Amino acid sequence: MKLTLAIVVIFATVFSGLIDSYDCKIVQFIFGDSLSDNGNNNRLSKSFAQAALPWYGIDYGNGMPNGRFTNGRTVADIIGDKTGIPRPVAFLDPSLSEDVILSNGVNFASGGGGILNETGGLFIQRFSMYKQIDLFKGVQTMIRAQIGNQEADKFFQKANYVVALGSNDFINNYLMPIYADSWTYNDDTYIDYLMETLGAQLTILHGMGARQLMVFGLGPMGCIPLQRVLSTSGECQEKTNTLALKFNKATSKLMNDLSAKLPNASYKFGDAYDVVNNVISDPGKYGFDNADSPCCSFGKIRPALTCVPASRLCKDRSKYLFWDEYHPSDRANEMIADELIKKLGFAFFNSSSSDPSPPPTSAPAPSDD
Numbered sequence: 482m483k484l485t486l487a488i489v490v491i492f493a494t495v496f497s498g499l500i501d502s503y504d505c506k507i508v509q510f511i512f513g514d515s516l517s518d519n520g521n522n523n524r525l526s527k528s529f530a531q532a533a534l535p536w537y538g539i540d541y542g543n544g545m546p547n548g549r550f551t552n553g554r555t556v557a558d559i560i561g562d563k564t565g566i567p568r569p570v571a572f573l574d575p576s577l578s579e580d581v582i583l584s585n586g587v588n589f590a591s592g593g594g595g596i597l598n599e600t601g602g603l604f605i606q607r608f609s610m611y612k613q614i615d616l617f618k619g620v621q622t623m624i625r626a627q628i629g630n631q632e633a634d635k636f637f638q639k640a641n642y643v644v645a646l647g648s649n650d651f652i653n654n655y656l657m658p659i660y661a662d663s664w665t666y667n668d669d670t671y672i673d674y675l676m677e678t679l680g681a682q683l684t685i686l687h688g689m690g691a692r693q694l695m696v697f698g699l700g701p702m703g704c705i706p707l708q709r710v711l712s713t714s715g716e717c718q719e720k721t722n723t724l725a726l727k728f729n730k731a732t733s734k735l736m737n738d739l740s741a742k743l744p745n746a747s748y749k750f751g752d753a754y755d756v757v758n759n760v761i762s763d764p765g766k767y768g769f770d771n772a773d774s775p776c777c778s779f780g781k782i783r784p785a786l787t788c789v790p791a792s793r794l795c796k797d798r799s800k801y802l803f804w805d806e807y808h809p810s811d812r813a814n815e816m817i818a819d820e821l822i823k824k825l826g827f828a829f830f831n832s833s834s835s836d837p838s839p840p841p842t843s844a845p846a847p848s849d850d
């Protein structure tokens with residue numbers, strides 16, 4: 482009798498503890514490429530896309546490389562910080578456990594990864610979007626075993642989902658003649674192919690519980706230093722910029738279509754193309770000194786592909802738009818994050834204010850149809 486009571490008390494305590502922690506916590510799951518990678522590729526031993534050497538991370542924490550492909554924070558870091566959501570842990574981080582997932586979410590982003598499986602093949606190892614979804618399936622299995630299906634359904638439906646990839650599908654696929662896609666498609670049919678694939682991927686995520694999801698668009702990727710060195714004059718590649726604009730327009734439409742089609746889905750699109758383009762046209766006006774070359778560069782040898790220990794750094798890292806040949810600096814990422822917060826109306830991240838779907842006080846029986 483006494484024992485039964487004790488068990489009931491323990492059970493009630495544990496159970497209410499579960500309700501408290503899982504009911505209130507909103508975490509994020511990030512799917513992306515090197516713009517969001519926070520350590521996955523550094524643990525893929527055969528990957529050629531790694532941010533494992535100085536001077537990556539020089540303005541982050543202790544200044545040692547941490548897997549981020551920039552000097553400081555990624556756009557996703559900054560958005561999370563500004564809206565009160567914890568930074569998700571890299572999927573391959575050894576600290577990953579059920580408790581960490583429940584309190585912080587997971588970041589599956591991988592440098593070189595794209596929407597298409599074949600994108601970034603030159604890097605040998607990277608997680609493409611379908612692979613990232615497979616990894617998320619494994620995470621769901623772990624969480625279901627830990628807290629049960631009902632609580633897990635709630636947890637995954639309340640989470641925020643960020644999908645930020647696409648630039649490698651151009652830079653490290655369509656625009657490189659060594660990839661078959663570059664001669665199989667033209668601009669329009671290639672973008673159709675990307676949208677069909679992305680639509681299928683986001684529908685799978687919806688089936689796994691994703692309700693609040695946002696896709697980040699592409700910036701003026703024809704103006705990254707790596708693209709500029711393709712021409713002797715160092716101009717932006719307008720063809721590449723046009724592809725980014727077409728991709729953004731198509732993705733925005735896809736999000737509207739999916740939100741209308743998938744039950745309870747709020748799938749949003751946001752890009753920072755214009756604000757980055759403004760800086761490129763008139764850096765001084767926005768407090769930058771340089772918007773066309775990398776802060777970290779290997780003397781006059783361009784493109785140096787990655788920042789290496791023997792590279793020279795620019796004098797003031799906060800005045801450069803680009804950190805290396807591909808990636809924006811911390812300061813640029815902050816500007817991009819601010820724009821995305823504005824465009825996407827991130828207020829709901831901030832649990833003190835408006836949650837778009839506050840849990841009802843008297844919960845109706847959950848139903849799946």
Ligand SMILES: *[C@@H]1O[C@H](CO)[C@@H](O)[C@H](O)[C@H]1NC(C)=O
Pocket residue numbers: 563564565828831833834
């Ligand atoms: C919530 O968001 C508002 C404005 O977006 C911000 O001023 C406030 O500090 C945020 N609160 C928390 C707890 O993050």
Ligand SMILES: *[C@@H]1O[C@H](CO)[C@@H](O)[C@H](O)[C@H]1NC(C)=O
Pocket residue numbers: 598611612615
């Ligand atoms: C892409 O790769 C995944 C494994 O990560 C595989 O299951 C899927 O069939 C592949 N899709 C295509 C279209 O090749």
Ligand SMILES: *[C@@H]1O[C@H](CO)[C@@H](O)[C@H](O)[C@H]1NC(C)=O
Pocket residue numbers: 744745848849850
């Ligand atoms: C949509 O939301 C309603 C109200 O919260 C819920 O009853 C229903 O089960 C949801 N449907 C799906 C497919 O998530």
